[in-house]
Amino acid sequence: MSVTGHTSADTPADQAAKGGKSVSIRDVAAAAGVSYQTVSRVINGNASVKEATRERVQEAIRALGFRPNAAARALANRDTRSLTVVTSNTTLYGYAATLQGVEEAARAAGFTVGISVLESEADEHVRATVNRAADSSSGLVVIAYDSAGVRALDCVPDGHPVSAAVEAPAGPLSNSLPRAWIDDAEAAAEATRYLLELGHPTVHYVALPSTTHASRRTAGWRAALEAAGAPVPEPVGAGWDAVAGYDAGRRLAQDPGVTAVLCGNDDLALGVLRAMYEAGRPVPGQVSVVGFDNAPQSAFYTPALTTVEMDFTDLGRACFALLHDVLAGTSTAAALPPVPRPRLVVRESADVHHPAPTP
Amino acid sequence: MSVTGHTSADTPADQAAKGGKSVSIRDVAAAAGVSYQTVSRVINGNASVKEATRERVQEAIRALGFRPNAAARALANRDTRSLTVVTSNTTLYGYAATLQGVEEAARAAGFTVGISVLESEADEHVRATVNRAADSSSGLVVIAYDSAGVRALDCVPDGHPVSAAVEAPAGPLSNSLPRAWIDDAEAAAEATRYLLELGHPTVHYVALPSTTHASRRTAGWRAALEAAGAPVPEPVGAGWDAVAGYDAGRRLAQDPGVTAVLCGNDDLALGVLRAMYEAGRPVPGQVSVVGFDNAPQSAFYTPALTTVEMDFTDLGRACFALLHDVLAGTSTAAALPPVPRPRLVVRESADVHHPAPTP
DNA sequence: TCCAGAAAAGTGACCGGTCACAATCCTGCC
DNA sequence: GGCAGGATTGTGACCGGTCACTTTTCTGGA
Numbered sequence: 001m002s003v004t005g006h007t008s009a010d011t012p013a014d015q016a017a018k019g020g021k022s023v024s025i026r027d028v029a030a031a032a033g034v035s036y037q038t039v040s041r042v043i044n045g046n047a048s049v050k051e052a053t054r055e056r057v058q059e060a061i062r063a064l065g066f067r068p069n070a071a072a073r074a075l076a077n078r079d080t081r082s083l084t085v086v087t088s089n090t091t092l093y094g095y096a097a098t099l100q101g102v103e104e105a106a107r108a109a110g111f112t113v114g115i116s117v118l119e120s121e122a123d124e125h126v127r128a129t130v131n132r133a134a135d136s137s138s139g140l141v142v143i144a145y146d147s148a149g150v151r152a153l154d155c156v157p158d159g160h161p162v163s164a165a166v167e168a169p170a171g172p173l174s175n176s177l178p179r180a181w182i183d184d185a186e187a188a189a190e191a192t193r194y195l196l197e198l199g200h201p202t203v204h205y206v207a208l209p210s211t212t213h214a215s216r217r218t219a220g221w222r223a224a225l226e227a228a229g230a231p232v233p234e235p236v237g238a239g240w241d242a243v244a245g246y247d248a249g250r251r252l253a254q255d256p257g258v259t260a261v262l263c264g265n266d267d268l269a270l271g272v273l274r275a276m277y278e279a280g281r282p283v284p285g286q287v288s289v290v291g292f293d294n295a296p297q298s299a300f301y302t303p304a305l306t307t308v309e310m311d312f313t314d315l316g317r318a319c320f321a322l323l324h325d326v327l328a329g330t331s332t333a334a335a336l337p338p339v340p341r342p343r344l345v346v347r348e349s350a351d352v353h354h355p356a357p358t359p
Numbered sequence: 360m361s362v363t364g365h366t367s368a369d370t371p372a373d374q375a376a377k378g379g380k381s382v383s384i385r386d387v388a389a390a391a392g393v394s395y396q397t398v399s400r401v402i403n404g405n406a407s408v409k410e411a412t413r414e415r416v417q418e419a420i421r422a423l424g425f426r427p428n429a430a431a432r433a434l435a436n437r438d439t440r441s442l443t444v445v446t447s448n449t450t451l452y453g454y455a456a457t458l459q460g461v462e463e464a465a466r467a468a469g470f471t472v473g474i475s476v477l478e479s480e481a482d483e484h485v486r487a488t489v490n491r492a493a494d495s496s497s498g499l500v501v502i503a504y505d506s507a508g509v510r511a512l513d514c515v516p517d518g519h520p521v522s523a524a525v526e527a528p529a530g531p532l533s534n535s536l537p538r539a540w541i542d543d544a545e546a547a548a549e550a551t552r553y554l555l556e557l558g559h560p561t562v563h564y565v566a567l568p569s570t571t572h573a574s575r576r577t578a579g580w581r582a583a584l585e586a587a588g589a590p591v592p593e594p595v596g597a598g599w600d601a602v603a604g605y606d607a608g609r610r611l612a613q614d615p616g617v618t619a620v621l622c623g624n625d626d627l628a629l630g631v632l633r634a635m636y637e638a639g640r641p642v643p644g645q646v647s648v649v650g651f652d653n654a655p656q657s658a659f660y661t662p663a664l665t666t667v668e669m670d671f672t673d674l675g676r677a678c679f680a681l682l683h684d685v686l687a688g689t690s691t692a693a694a695l696p697p698v699p700r701p702r703l704v705v706r707e708s709a710d711v712h713h714p715a716p717t718p
Numbered sequence: 719t720c721c722a723g724a725a726a727a728g729t730g731a732c733c734g735g736t737c738a739c740a741a742t743c744c745t746g747c748c
Numbered sequence: 749g750g751c752a753g754g755a756t757t758g759t760g761a762c763c764g765g766t767c768a769c770t771t772t773t774c775t776g777g778a
Contacts (some may be wrong), residue, residue, distance in 0.1 A: 013434075018406075022437075022764090023762050024763085024765080025764070026764080026765095026766065034727075034728090035728045035729080036728090036764090036765085037727070037728060037729080037767095038726085038727060038728080040765070040766065041726095041727085044766090047726090048725060048726065048727095049725090049726070049727085050725085050726065053726080053727085060657060065516075066401075067490075067493075067494055067516075068494065068617075068764085069434070069763085069764050070433040070494050070495045071430045071431075071433035071439060071763085071764080071765090072733090072763070072764035072765040072766090073432050073765055073766080074433075074733095074765090074766080075428070075430040075431050075733050075734065075735085075763090075765070075766090076732080076733055076764080076765045077733085077765085078381075078733070078765080078768040080429075080430060082473075082495070084471075089459075090449065090455055090458065091452065091455045091456055091459060091655070092729095093450065096450045096455050097450055098447060098473075099449065100448075100450060100476065102423035102472060103475075104476070106514070107475070107488075109477070112443075112473055112475075112491070112495045113473060113474055113475075114441075114471055114472060114473045114474070115462060115472055115473070115474050116460050116462075116466070116471075117466070118461065119463075129466075132471070134440070135424075135426055135427065135429050136429045136471045157426075167539050178408070183441075187761070211757075231636075236406055241655055242655060242656050242658070242659040243655075245659075246659060250775065252712075262374060264772080267655075267656065270656055270660075271659055271661045273659070273661065274659040274661060274663075275658075277661050283414075294625075296450070296600055296601060296602075297601050297629055297656065299599040299601070300605060300629045300630055300632070300633040301629075301633075301661075302633060302636050302661055304633075320748060339470050346752085349675065366747095381734090383733090383734050383735080384734070384735065385734080385735095393757075394736085394757065394758045394759080395734090395758090396736090396757070396758060396759080397756085397757060397758080399736065399737095400756095400757090402734090402735095406756090407755060407756065407757095408756075409755085409756065409757090410756085412756080412757085427734085427735075428733085428734050428735065429765090430733085430734080430735090431719070431733070431734035431735040431736090432734080432735055432736080433735090433761050433763095434733090434734080434735070434736090434764065434765085435734080435735045435736040435737080435763055435764095436735085436736070436763085438765070665753080668774090671764095719778100720777105720778090721777095721778090722772085722775100722776095722778105723771100723774100723776100724773105724775075724776105724778095725772100725773080725774070725775085726771100726772080726773070726774085727759090727771080727772070728764100728769105728770080728771070728772085729768105729769085729770075729771085729775085730767105730768095730769090730770100731766105731768090731769105731770105732765105732766085732767085733764105733765090733766085734763105734765100735763090735764085736761105736763085737760105737761090737762085738759105738760095738761090738774105739758105739759085739760090739761105740757100740759070740760100741750090741756100741757080741758070741759085742755100742756080742757070742758085743754105743755080743756065743757085744753100744754085744755070744756085745752100745753090745754085745755090746752095746753100747750105747751090747752090747766080748749105748750090748751090748752105748759105
């Protein structure tokens, strides 16, 4: 890794640019021969200003390189038009996509977006992070797919504007903050039924660390199994990434009764795929695997992953809309945005059940 | 996707919390029976305040639930202690990891970090995005791996504090802004030599859309080939994701002379892997593939991907350090941070060359 | 030509902190 | 007891915008 910096020759210029007094509306006003209030009117484009005056002011603005000071504006307005997203690991697909959605919607609405990542779920750390985030923006969007996020939600100062992306509607949330989630129970059930219809006696589940003990996904899987009268195996607890999936997969691979596996996300599924491969249990020949999320890579795995498509980006947009409502004071439970249901996308990793060869 | 909001019963409380005047240091001062300046001293912990007084003030702060107003502070200080990261698609591993690094370092230094994503490289859009980012924070970190980013770098208002993560030191950057990059030329060369030593007559290259026409990666690959006296095939232009890799891979698969492929990143490599698989050209049996970046998933592909490990997080940290120096006015080219060189991690996707069976 | 009323432009105060400097309170020592 | 000098604390102005309200300038109709 390499680095270049300014040459020392640049420094004076920098100093000038930094230390040199920045131009304010008063400076512009003087240059244009009007009052500062008129300049304010021009840059906000709202009040009535004579065309000739407006042009004169705009000319001055251009000449002086004036840029309105956001802090001053925020102070006077008592509003920053900014939000910060509180999240853990943005390197995971679901998180990154949600963030992307929030950012997109926020930017469109003229909001500035900050990001604040939770590095652990240690109480003090979470509290400090949330407090700083709350102070530096007018609203919070918490991505609470994991327990660090849920804890963060609990730390939000009372009454502070916030919305959250959560795993499931019911949960350990002490308060009834506005929140959005993707109802994937039905999709999980659909995936499970799909596997069952392929002839598998039952479907094993590699679960994400749940924040709720009542994950919609898990519930859908269980319900489908029960409805079909199939045995309900204990879900295999795992983490978030391929490493965790691999570990779970190795355990599952040892049980010859395992022929179908539903995974909490695509990374987990990738790990399972690999573990099965190493254990000499071909997918989908001997074991079928279905993922969750439809990450961009999963169509290219070998076998291509059958998975459930989730629109995290849209979820992010919804979270912004929710926060925006709170900020505007128009927050109501009544206004439900469109509900894009997740759907199963069938590829190669799941196939009809082939009874294990009896040796 | 589902959404809940506040019940209407909550609304009054909200209004109160929002409309109700927020407590200022003057309020705290009155409650504690001291002057506002003393309160300021207490919350900044710097000046000399008698212990008894400090406690009285802190008690008042707690009682009133005082939280310092960031905007006011920024206005008075002429400094926000905030930066915003300008980047495109944060869903890609390299970008997300870099962002994570910047955020981590920034948070540690008490900086607030914003994010602003470039949705296209349309000039007007880029300019608007950069300007807004520049106005809302005291410094910019531009991730300029792609042309949208490079363009953004060119739009940064003159003299505005900025640092950048770039693809290569030399480039179309018109100005000499402080920037950091991972010197992967040697790593690319190492990977190429590795493939050559495996007996492959040459190594094909699936390139990232380069911002510079002089990507270090490409240069390293070419140099290694030339040094070995191997033919230098035309790099296959591609995009950033697995889809692009897949397209490139299909073209490559048709040429029986292709036995070794180096890819600009792991997603590209995944696409190539898949294309080769579909074309009936087993990897690594018939074709060897090496990726770049060592994304967390690549160890779990089948075959596990041999790739070059890049420490993007550290690069992000370096970018922050650079910006921090600029902000502090201590920016010099002299201060080079430690240089963690990328290294080749050998897994399964590359193997000794097996001459094509002569049919 | 004059005046009402709308349009345009200006004034003062304030948002919630910080700085520079002044004022007051101690303490030890002559 | 009085005083120098450091430790504490208070005062006024200001950062760069915005709001509410006042003043000045236009406009058209009587």
